[in-house]
Each structure stands twice: as structure tokens, then as C-alpha cells.
Amino acid sequence: MFDWFRRDPTKKLQKAYERKLEEAMVASRNGDxxxxxxxxxxxEALRLEIERLKEG
Structure with missing residues (x-):
């Protein structure tokens, strides 16, 4: 009945995933x-976790 009150755990993981990719891009630009x-x-580990949550 109150399923719509639950937070979507993939949203938090998606933001973390995008943040990691951004940090990786900056490191690449700096030559690291x-x-x-x-x-x-x-x-990539975060992306796999997101996909696993979406499947189940």
C-alpha cells in the first residue's frame, strides 16, 4: 500500500556512478x-550494482 513512499536506491547509486566517472575524467585530463x-x-562496480537492482 505504501510502496510509493519507498526511496529508489538506484537514484543514489546513479549519482555516485556519475560522480565517479566525472572524477575519472578529471584525473585523465590531469594525466593521472x-x-x-x-x-x-x-x-563499473556501481553500474553493475545498479543493473542488479533494476533486474530484481
């Missing part, structure tokens, strides 16, 4: 490829 790779990997 190691940080870029780390942040991109973290963003």
Missing part, C-alpha cells in the same frame, strides 16, 4: 592514468 583506472573500475 592510475587514478583514472581506479575510479573507472569503481564506477
Amino acid at each position: 592514468m592510475r587514478t583514472n583506472a581506479t575510479l573507472t573500475e569503481q564506477a
Whole structure:
């Protein structure tokens, strides 16, 4: 009955995902490829979590 009161957990994860991609882009522009790779990997993990939540 009150399902519409629940917050969508994917919205928070989506914002975190976009933030990680933004940070990775900035690191890439600054020439820090190691940080870029780390942040991109973290963003990919967030994307997989978002997809998992959307499926279930």
C-alpha cells in the first residue's frame, strides 16, 4: 500500500556512478592514468550494482 513512499536506491547509486566517472575524467585530463583506472573500475562496480537492482 505504501510502496510509493519507498526511496529508489538506484537514484543514489546513479549519482555516485556519475560522480565517479566525472572524477575519472578529471584525473585523465590531469594525466593521472592510475587514478583514472581506479575510479573507472569503481564506477563499473556501481553500474553493475545498479543493473542488479533494476533486474530484481
